[in-house]
Amino acid sequence: MDGSTHQGQDGDTMKGFFSVKRVVVGITVLALVGLVALRIVQATAEVAPPPDVDEIRAQSGIPVEVAAAEFAPLEVRRTFTGALRGIRSATARARTGDEILEIPVRVGQRVAEGDVLVRQSTQGSAASVRQAEAAFEQAQRTAERLRPLHERGAISDQDWDAAQTALRVSEANLDAARRAVVLTSPIAGVVTDVLVTVGSFPGSGDDLVRVSDLSRVQVLVNLSPDQAAELARGQQAWLPSQRLEGQVTRIALQADPETRLVEMELTFPGAASVIPGTLVEVEVVVGSKAQALVVPRSALQNGGVWVLDTEDRAHLRTVEIGLQGRDRVEILGGLQPEQHVVVAGASLLSEGVLARVVEG
Numbered sequence: 001m002d003g004s005t006h007q008g009q010d011g012d013t014m015k016g017f018f019s020v021k022r023v024v025v026g027i028t029v030l031a032l033v034g035l036v037a038l039r040i041v042q043a044t045a046e047v048a049p050p051p052d053v054d055e056i057r058a059q060s061g062i063p064v065e066v067a068a069a070e071f072a073p074l075e076v077r078r079t080f081t082g083a084l085r086g087i088r089s090a091t092a093r094a095r096t097g098d099e100i101l102e103i104p105v106r107v108g109q110r111v112a113e114g115d116v117l118v119r120q121s122t123q124g125s126a127a128s129v130r131q132a133e134a135a136f137e138q139a140q141r142t143a144e145r146l147r148p149l150h151e152r153g154a155i156s157d158q159d160w161d162a163a164q165t166a167l168r169v170s171e172a173n174l175d176a177a178r179r180a181v182v183l184t185s186p187i188a189g190v191v192t193d194v195l196v197t198v199g200s201f202p203g204s205g206d207d208l209v210r211v212s213d214l215s216r217v218q219v220l221v222n223l224s225p226d227q228a229a230e231l232a233r234g235q236q237a238w239l240p241s242q243r244l245e246g247q248v249t250r251i252a253l254q255a256d257p258e259t260r261l262v263e264m265e266l267t268f269p270g271a272a273s274v275i276p277g278t279l280v281e282v283e284v285v286v287g288s289k290a291q292a293l294v295v296p297r298s299a300l301q302n303g304g305v306w307v308l309d310t311e312d313r314a315h316l317r318t319v320e321i322g323l324q325g326r327d328r329v330e331i332l333g334g335l336q337p338e339q340h341v342v343v344a345g346a347s348l349l350s351e352g353v354l355a356r357v358v359e360g
Contacts, residue, residue, distance in 0.1 A: 061356030064345035066308060069295050069335050075288040076325045077238075078230070080264075082221035085276045086190070086212030087267070092117045092183040094202040101181075105209065107194055111185045117209040118196070120181040139163075139170040189213040192276045215270045217242075218249075219282050222261040236285040237266045244268040248284060287323045292330040299341040300329060306342035306349050307335070312357065314342065314349045 098120035105117055143163045150160040193210040196202055219239065223231070228251060235248045246268030255262045266282055299305045304318045322330030335341070340357075342349065349355065 061312060061354040062314075062345060062348045063358045064306075064308075064314075064342045064349070064355045065359070066340040066357055067296050067299065067343050069293055069331060069337055069339050069341060071291050071337060072294050072328075073288075073290055074292040074294055074323055074325060074328060074330055076286050076323045077283045078227070078286050079281055079283050080221045080223070080227075081279055081281055082219040082264075082266070084274060084278050084280050085218050085220065086192075086214045086274075087216040087218060087270075088187055088189070088213035089192075089276070090186045090189075090211050091207050092185070092209045092211075094118075094120070094204055094206045094208055095183075096120060096181065097201055097204055098181055100196050100198050100200050100202065100208075103194060103196070103198055103209070105191045105194070107191050109191045111189065111191060111211060113185060113188045115185050116182060117185055117191075117211070118183040120183075136167075136170040139167040143167045183208060185209075185211050187211060187213050189215075212276045214272075214274055214276070217244075217268050217270055217274050217276075219266045219268070219280060221264045221266070221282065222256075222259065223264055225255055225260075225262060228262040228264070230286045231264060231284060237268070238283040238285075239266075239268050239280060240283065241280050242268070242271045242274060244271060289323065289330070292323065293332075293335065293337060294328040294330055295335070295341050296343050297325070297327055297329050298343045299346075301346050305331075305335065306346045308340045308342065308355055308357070312355050314351070314353050314355050316349075316351060 100118060101121040102119040103117070104119075105111060105115070111117070143166075146155060146160060146163045149155045150157075189211045191209060192212045194208075195210070196206070196208050202208060217239075231248060231251060233248050233251060237246045237248055238244070239246065246266055248264060249267040250263075250265035252263045266284070295305065300321070301316070303321075304316050306314050307317050308314060317334050319334035320332040322332045324330070342355070345355075
């Protein structure tokens with residue numbers, strides 16, 4: 001009796017166990033089915049597209065760099081390129097075809113007026129000099145012989161004047177004969193070119209040595225008529241390579257008929273390191289103001305500037321422009337001091353768009 005009761009209890013326990021197991025398995029299957037269904041729904045649902053560049057910019061603002069309009073001194077310079085030269089120049093030219101015997105100077109050497117630049121020598125030239133020397137000596141002897149006679153009244157004034165004239169003529173002929181083969185500098189300055197060598201035979205009239213007076217220097221610039229329109233005699237000028245300050249000393253009244261260019265001359269103090277003939281840059285002050293409302297040149301956009309309001313909204317303002325420098329321009333109207341103008345990033349702006357100021 002007790003054995004059968006025990007077996008019945010064991011059977012009921014096994015039945016309960018299998019019943020719970022079936023419930024757990026069912027719940028697990030249902031969970032898996034639900035999870036798969038959720039994944040399918042998520043996979044087939046429409047995905048919202050990410051925001052595009054314009055939407056991001058509309059939300060955060062277009063990045064720009066700005067500068068404030070301010071009053072400041074303004075000087076406007078124009079830069080030109082021209083050839084450098086001395087205030088005066090002279091060229092020693094061959095008077096004969098004689099051989100170059102000696103060149104006692106070199107490029108860069110300073111010479112005084114009358115210093116020997118070139119000596120030429122041939123038998124013909126030497127003979128001419130000797131003949132001139134003999135004639136001069138003869139005229140001197142004649143004058144010395146006639147002097148006491150003239151003082152005693154033994155000869156007429158006419159004869160004495162003739163002797164004096166003959167002496168002066170012979171002296172001039174001797175000087176000319178010597179200068180034909182001994183060439184001297186007509187001015188004080190610096191030797192800038194030696195165009196022959198010892199032993200060469202130049203042609204009569206050939207350039208031999210050039211000398212420039214560098215006590216002052218000049219720069220010659222060729223301009224277009226438009227460039228010349230804002231230039232005037234007396235304007236301040238700079239020669240940056242030599243750190244010299246000068247001025248505009250001449251502007252041609254009309255353009256060259258062939259080149260259609262206008263020549264401008266600028267004059268500066270002399271400098272030892274100047275090399276005539278080199279190309280140099282010069283700056284000319286074409287306008288200046290002690291105080292002007294200025295903005296960076298980069299702010300200009302087709303005759304206007306982009307301005308940011310108090311809410312960082314961009315607005316295009318037409319402005320009136322005055323002096324235009326290399327980096328800054330003068331604003332005559334259309335803009336107030338302290339207003340912020342866009343100097344970078346303006347190409348992305350449109351009227352009323354939100355901007356975001358960033359550091360440059």
